[in-house]
Structures are given as structure tokens and as C-alpha cells.
Amino acid sequence: MYDLIIIGAGVIGSAIAREISRYRLNVAVLEKSEEPAFGVSKSNSGIIHPGTQNRPGTLKGKLCVQGNRLTRMIAKELGIDFKKVGELIVALDNDELVSLSDIKREAEALGVPGLKLVGRAWLKKNEPNLTEEAVGALYAPTAGIISPYRWVYDLLENAKANGVEVHTSTRVIGIRRVEDPLSADRGPRFEKRIAHSAESKAWVERLYALCALRYADDRTRTDPGDGGPGTGNYFELATSRGMFRSRFMVNAAGLYADEVARMAGIEDFVIYPRKGEEFILDKKKHNLTRHLIFPIPTKTSKGILVIRTSDGNPMIGPTAQDVDSKEDLSTSEEGFRRVLESVKKYVPSIDENDIIAYFAGLRPASGDDFIIRHEDAFPGMVTVAGMQSPGLTAAPAVALFVRDILKKNGLDLRRKPFFRRWRREPYHLFSSSAEAARKMIKEDPAYGDIVCRCEMVSSKEIREAVRRGARTLDGIKFRTRAQAGRCHGGFCTARILKILAEETGENITSITKRGRGSEIVVRDMNDGGC
Amino acid sequence: MNTKTITCIECPVGCRIGVDMEGCRVVKVSGNKCPKGEKYAISEIENPMRVLTTTVAAEGLGIRRLPIRTSAPISKANIPEVMRVIRSVKVSRPVRVGESIVKNVCGTGADIVVTRSVD
Amino acid sequence: MAAAISAHESGVKDILLLERDLYLGGLLNQCIHTGFGLTYFKETLTGPEYASRFVERVRAIPSIEVVTRAFAVRLTGEKTVDYLIPGHMVSVRAKAVVMATGSRERTREMAHIAGTRPAGIFPAGLAQRLINIEGYLPGKNVVIVGSGDIGLIMARRFKLEGAEVKAVIEIQPVTRGLVRNVVQCLDDFGIPLYFRHKIAHIYGKDRVEGVDVVRVDEEMREIEGSRFSMGCDTLLVSVGLIPENELIEMAGAELDKKSNTPVSGRMNETSLPGIFVCGNSYKVYDIVDTVSACAENAGRMAAGYLGKVEQQV
Numbered sequence: 001m002y003d004l005i006i007i008g009a010g011v012i013g014s015a016i017a018r019e020i021s022r023y024r025l026n027v028a029v030l031e032k033s034e035e036p037a038f039g040v041s042k043s044n045s046g047i048i049h050p051g052t053q054n055r056p057g058t059l060k061g062k063l064c065v066q067g068n069r070l071t072r073m074i075a076k077e078l079g080i081d082f083k084k085v086g087e088l089i090v091a092l093d094n095d096e097l098v099s100l101s102d103i104k105r106e107a108e109a110l111g112v113p114g115l116k117l118v119g120r121a122w123l124k125k126n127e128p129n130l131t132e133e134a135v136g137a138l139y140a141p142t143a144g145i146i147s148p149y150r151w152v153y154d155l156l157e158n159a160k161a162n163g164v165e166v167h168t169s170t171r172v173i174g175i176r177r178v179e180d181p182l183s184a185d186r187g188p189r190f191e192k193r194i195a196h197s198a199e200s201k202a203w204v205e206r207l208y209a210l211c212a213l214r215y216a217d218d219r220t221r222t223d224p225g226d227g228g229p230g231t232g233n234y235f236e237l238a239t240s241r242g243m244f245r246s247r248f249m250v251n252a253a254g255l256y257a258d259e260v261a262r263m264a265g266i267e268d269f270v271i272y273p274r275k276g277e278e279f280i281l282d283k284k285k286h287n288l289t290r291h292l293i294f295p296i297p298t299k300t301s302k303g304i305l306v307i308r309t310s311d312g313n314p315m316i317g318p319t320a321q322d323v324d325s326k327e328d329l330s331t332s333e334e335g336f337r338r339v340l341e342s343v344k345k346y347v348p349s350i351d352e353n354d355i356i357a358y359f360a361g362l363r364p365a366s367g368d369d370f371i372i373r374h375e376d377a378f379p380g381m382v383t384v385a386g387m388q389s390p391g392l393t394a395a396p397a398v399a400l401f402v403r404d405i406l407k408k409n410g411l412d413l414r415r416k417p418f419f420r421r422w423r424r425e426p427y428h429l430f431s432s433s434a435e436a437a438r439k440m441i442k443e444d445p446a447y448g449d450i451v452c453r454c455e456m457v458s459s460k461e462i463r464e465a466v467r468r469g470a471r472t473l474d475g476i477k478f479r480t481r482a483q484a485g486r487c488h489g490g491f492c493t494a495r496i497l498k499i500l501a502e503e504t505g506e507n508i509t510s511i512t513k514r515g516r517g518s519e520i521v522v523r524d525m526n527d528g529g530c
Numbered sequence: 531m532n533t534k535t536i537t538c539i540e541c542p543v544g545c546r547i548g549v550d551m552e553g554c555r556v557v558k559v560s561g562n563k564c565p566k567g568e569k570y571a572i573s574e575i576e577n578p579m580r581v582l583t584t585t586v587a588a589e590g591l592g593i594r595r596l597p598i599r600t601s602a603p604i605s606k607a608n609i610p611e612v613m614r615v616i617r618s619v620k621v622s623r624p625v626r627v628g629e630s631i632v633k634n635v636c637g638t639g640a641d642i643v644v645t646r647s648v649d
Numbered sequence: 650m651a652a653a654i655s656a657h658e659s660g661v662k663d664i665l666l667l668e669r670d671l672y673l674g675g676l677l678n679q680c681i682h683t684g685f686g687l688t689y690f691k692e693t694l695t696g697p698e699y700a701s702r703f704v705e706r707v708r709a710i711p712s713i714e715v716v717t718r719a720f721a722v723r724l725t726g727e728k729t730v731d732y733l734i735p736g737h738m739v740s741v742r743a744k745a746v747v748m749a750t751g752s753r754e755r756t757r758e759m760a761h762i763a764g765t766r767p768a769g770i771f772p773a774g775l776a777q778r779l780i781n782i783e784g785y786l787p788g789k790n791v792v793i794v795g796s797g798d799i800g801l802i803m804a805r806r807f808k809l810e811g812a813e814v815k816a817v818i819e820i821q822p823v824t825r826g827l828v829r830n831v832v833q834c835l836d837d838f839g840i841p842l843y844f845r846h847k848i849a850h851i852y853g854k855d856r857v858e859g860v861d862v863v864r865v866d867e868e869m870r871e872i873e874g875s876r877f878s879m880g881c882d883t884l885l886v887s888v889g890l891i892p893e894n895e896l897i898e899m900a901g902a903e904l905d906k907k908s909n910t911p912v913s914g915r916m917n918e919t920s921l922p923g924i925f926v927c928g929n930s931y932k933v934y935d936i937v938d939t940v941s942a943c944a945e946n947a948g949r950m951a952a953g954y955l956g957k958v959e960q961q962v
Contacts, residue, residue, distance in 0.1 A: 327854050329766070330851075333761075333849075355758075359766065434731075437738060441733065445736035448720075448734070448738060450720045487756070488757070488772070494779060498783075508783075508785055514855070518856055519856070521785035522786055524784065525780070542827050544827065544832075578837075583682045585780075585784070595781060597695060606837065613809055627698055645694075645697045645698045
């Protein structure tokens, strides 16, 4: 029996897991994908917003400002690269200039520090590639950049180091609440106790019978009396990897938060996927801008931006387009044209030939604000949904908010005597001095065995990534940058496949790009026949 | 009589060669820049021949596949059959470039020879 | 290897040949098809055979010191080369340096193909390596974008291994590859080659499921109403090569932004005295024999730079 199960290993689930790992609790994170951060979190701009462009009185505004501060603090603790680069919201005419003052006033009401209206002269000096048309800008110094997936991995690994279990490839397919007949804390009885939308009750019963054959928390199952009368209410989560039981539960399922909610009979919100296409420029252009460049926001979006990333490549985007499918991650020629046209108004020197890569992500949109609440109709369950921008920034503040909700609803928070707050910064051969590099190679020759020539990633770092949980080519890429350089894996994929196979004991034929169904090769030619 | 234009593949020049045929027999070749072209054109019409290159399984040699070729061009029609034979071959001893591992494959008169040395 | 041999023949006494891989010959080892050496050796060889001829010659010259598994990580304008070998980082100072670092493939990203990013999209050279060296078939139902030589050669290679090859899609009105490769790799197997067409969209969530193909006008824009679909599980991208010149760029050599080749006054030279570039890193060639000739010239240039050219040359 777990004390808490978190559904979803994106940035929200990971930040909550890390926060809760301070307490003496038995916690598990369930993730449907092969690896963490493979959903909404991986296709993120990586901006840690200062808190501007949010309405006062919203959860977004409050948690973004607080999250900015917390992110900087935790990034330091975990030794992850966070750069405070600052942002400029740029006005191109006098009307826009007027709205800058409104934005500033609203942001200051939320507590965003250090805001300053700057004019042409300041811009010319501090952002030389910005268009001459710019008449002024709002400067927010606390805006920063982070690698979104490395952020998730580091939060989650730190949570693991503090005792949290992470179960990947574990898809939740049914949730039911089991009430203890002796418990005083009984929720309202309602028929949808075993709720699974559009499924017959018999099907659900069969599903549970099947899952009950394999309890994931076997070690506590034999505990006499556990889950029996007098031990309290709990949830049974039927998953693709057997049954999980927990006293409390957080739904941080991103794009699928509405589907998880429906399993618990909660049907008052829907997640609408809103696509954003982003385009990455060559690292050689790392000096394109000094700040993050924003247009004046519209009602629904912060607009198309010129972004600096922690990997050094500038990025332009994102678009914002409502789509039908939660799996539609395609990029388009129109998106490309729209982004290019839009950013050239702000930074005219951007050239389409400098674009070396692109991707699309889906925002889990649901109304105007985040949905973070205890489900009183399903006691013990907390929903965290609609976590679109500024979700990445807000994540550590969301974690505190959720912690308090859980506490208020009966989760007993007692601190562990020892919490591993710090993490040694992993080193990279080419960010060290020549002498240090020499020493590293002498101590471990694998540091000198370069696998990815474009990003200079050694076999040591790749094996290390596998030991830390990478199982797929994308997982290796997000953790180490191998395959993310100019050749896009043309040279190193064959070698990475071999290392993954060696480290995991799998056949090369079962190594995937991002989980089952995305196998790289279809046949071992040495395996006889055709 | 009918006429066909083919592209010579004897060398990278790729001459366009005109071939006059009577039935399946070539009667006249034109447009070739060297004598190889005439020979090629006749063979291409009457019995197209190709050098087959592929790989065979290697075991215990530090590499998994060993590149091979046919020692001479073989008839195009024989390629599927030769491929079937090659799929059943496994090399597990050191070999030198040019060493033959299958003699007179499928009766084509050509051998299967190794194109890379392994120790 | 050709540059080292020619430098030796031009009188250079002390030559260090660095190779990243376990064996010499580079990409030639995965080019198992014939067609190499017609000019140079007056016979048609496979890639590994062509390489082995040079390996034998290099091995017979004692003044060429060969180091394999040596990964050059840094080059300076003063001609210091830092390279990694297992367990060590070594620095050497040379009087002249010849770069023979080859090229990399242009990617799907550079060709701006819209759609999803599932497994099953391979640069043609990676597919070639997987089949010919590693022994794994990357797919069963293939569409090839770009009619470069590697793409054409791989069409035949997939066919021989029992895979289906649906088509080769070329945006230009003519093939980028050699005519003989169109004949013996496509025509022999009845694989259609679409000129003036491009891939408009890639479909598939986890693995490629298909592509949309469109006809384009003179300005490479989609002609309306020409779109059609093709099911496939694999897309090979063969849209050209880019010289690998990041090391000389690091050393401060001037590069042409568009072609990534060194800007120089004479063949094989760079803007840095004593640093020469040859083969596909100097310029992308079609035929290996020309690459060898280019490298030999670079070897002679380096020898000349060292002032050691013998009188009769």
C-alpha cells in the first residue's frame, strides 16, 4: 500500500514527487510512457517566466511568480544549468507602448520584481539585433531558461534518491475507491465508485480481477490487516503493469488528465490539445539575442517568441493552434512560414537557412486558469490539470500547493531525518579544463571514447544515462544531447543502439526511439532466413 | 526490326546507346564512346549480366557482416537464387580480400569472393 | 591514406595518420557495391577492396605512423592537434596538417519536410551502415527521398534483402546520382523515380506509416491537386552531403557559409598557412578516384609547404 501515487512523470508530477520525498511516506509515480518527460514536458520552450502576462488573482499568476523563485533555488540545489537571461516584451508602436504599462502594473500587483520600461536607446545598446521599429519594451530581469527535459529528469532522480518509486510504461486504466467500513472519514457514497467511462460494469470487474493477480506493491500486500477494515479508505489503480493501491492520489496526467479524472467519475473538465510548433536555429547563432523576445501578448497566448535555450541554440515559436488529436505532433509548412514571418518583425536578421531542427508540442489547455483542487466527491484525490504555460515555471510552486492540499485532507506529513537536497553536478568532458579532462580520461578511458562527434558526447555519458534510466534513443538524446547536433544521429545512432543493447541486455531489434512501436530496426540479418 | 536506347553502365560516363534489334538479337549498336559499350549493349539486350555485391554473416571475427561479391558478372535472372545461397553462408574464420568462399555459385561459373580482410 | 602516401612520395619523412575508427578506409568499408577504381586502378572494385589497396600501401611505408581509435578533438592555427585515444588525450604539434575528414549527410530537417518525427526516418548512409556493417534491416517498405548515389544504391540493397522499395522522390528534374546507378539500382528492380516531386508530409506516431508526395513547379512549390499518398514504414533521406570542416573552423579557417568548404586561393588550401583540406571535406565529389587524386594533390601541397619537394617532381 502506498501513501501517495502520482499519475504522470512530467514536470508537474516530478516536482510534486520531489517535494513529497521530504516526508516519511511511501510514494510512487506512474508513467504511461517508456520514460519520464515524454509527454507535454519534452516539447517545451524551456522558459522560466518572471510572472508577467498573467492576470492578478489567478493561480497562474500567483504560482508563476513563486515558481520562478523556487526554480532558481532548486536548480542550484540539483546543479542544473539555469540561466537568468531576462525578457523583453517589445512594443512596435505607440498603442503597444500603452499596453506595456498595463502589463507592468498587473505584473507588479502579482509581485514580479525588477520590472523596467526601457526605450529605444536602451534597446539599441542592450539588444542590438532587435528591429529599429521597436519603440520600447518592458524588461523583466528574472526571466530565465532551463532545459525542460533535464529539469524533469533531475527532479525525478532526486525524488528517487529520496525513496520515491518511479514506474514507467505503466498506464492507468481504471481507478476505484475502496471504503473502509470502519472509517469515520467516509466520502459521500455514490454509484460511480467504479467508474470507467463507456465501459460496462462487468468489464471493469474483469479488469480488476485480472489486475489483482498482480499487485505491484506485493511487499505490503501480505501485511495482515492492510487494506482491511479499520485501516482507512484507499484507491485501487488498475494499470498495464498490475494493481497499485494507495491512500492518496494526484492526477498530473497532462494531456490525459481529463481521461484519468473520468475514471474517477469526475467529468467537469476537458483537456483540449493546443499545438505549438517550434524551430531551432544553429548553435552558431547563439548570439542572436541577449534576452527572450516577446511580442505584446494576446488574450490567449504570449505570442511567437525569439527564445534562447540552455543548449545554446536559439529557437523561434511557438504557434498556437487547437487540434483534434492528443497525438498530433506534426509540423507544417504553414507553421514554419507563420513563425518566420512573425519573428522577423522583431529580429529581422533571422534567416530560414539557419534552422536546423523543428518539433511540435501540445499544450494541455482547459479554460483560462490552472485546475488544482481536491476532489471532494472522490476524497483523497487531487487534480492538477490544464497546466499549460506557465506550467513549467509554476511546477515547484504547484508542488507546494498540492502538498498543502494533501495535508489539509489528511495526509500525514512528517519530515524524514535526512533529505538529499543536493546533487553533484554531472560533468561533461568538454566543459572542463584541458587538465581536468586529461585526468578524467586517465581515470576512466570511457570519457575519451567519443560516440557523438557533433556534441562531443562520450560512451561514459551514454552508459551513465542508461544507468540513470534512459531506455530509448530519445531518452539518450534528451539526457546527453547525443543525436541532437548537426548530423541528427547520422553518425552515432548505430553505436548508441549497441550501447543501449549492451547496458539493458536487450536485442538491438527491440531498442526503440521512444517506446514500444517505435523500434529502429526490423530484422537481425544474422538471425537466419529472410 | 525495332530500336531501343539504353544507358551504358560500364563506367560513370553513362553513354546513351542506340540498339537495333531483330527479335531478341542485336543487329546494330550506335552512340557508344568505347568498345566496352558495344559489348555491354549486346549483353544487356540478349542476357543482362550484373556483378552481385552483398554481405554474409560473420561470426567471432569482431564484425557481424562480411562484404562479398561475385567474381564475375552473373545473369540477372540468377540473382534471387544466388541471394538465397548467400543467406545460408556464415564465415567464422579469418579471410583475405579476394578469397573465394563459394565456388561456382548456382552453376553460374562465378565464385563468391570476400571483399574485405578480417583477422 | 592517399594524402599520406603522396606526402611520403614527395619526400616527407615523418607522417602521422589519425583515424577515429578501428580500421582504415572510413566510409568505403560500408560501400560494398562496385564502381570504385576505374580511373585509378583501371578495374572496378568494391569500396572495401578499393580501401584495402591503399591500406596495403600505407602499411608498407614505415615513415607513416598509423593510429586508429584516435579522435581529433581540437586543431589550432599553430597546427597543434589534440586527439583522444583510449585512456589518453594526446597533443601533437605538426609542421603541416592535411584534413581528410570527409562529409556528413544533409538531414530531413535541412530539407524542411513537414509532418511527424517517428522512428523509421534514416539518413541513407545510416541505413547503409546498419545493413552492411551492423547487419540489421532498418525497414520493410521503403520510400527514398532524393536521388543521390547513396539513396539509389540503398534502393537496390533493400530490394536484395527482400524489402519493398516504393519509389525514389526527386525534387529536381534530373537525378543527382550517376546514370549507371539509376539503371542498375532502380530500372533493374522496376523502382519508379519521380522527378519534380517532393515529400509534403510524413505520417506516423511511433513508426513511419506513410508519406504524402506532391509535384512541384519551377519554384519548388506544390502544384495543387497533385498530392498523393504512399504507405511505407521507412523513409530514407538522400539529399546531399556537407563537408565536415568543424575542426578547421575551430582553428580559425575561413569557411564558405553555404557549402561549408574552406575559402582558399589554391586547390586544397585553407586561409591558414600549412593547413590543407582534401577529399570530400574540400569539396563533395561523385567519384572516389577523384577524391584520391585530390588527396594526392594535398599531400604534395603539404610537402611543398614543408620545402621538401624533390627536384624531379
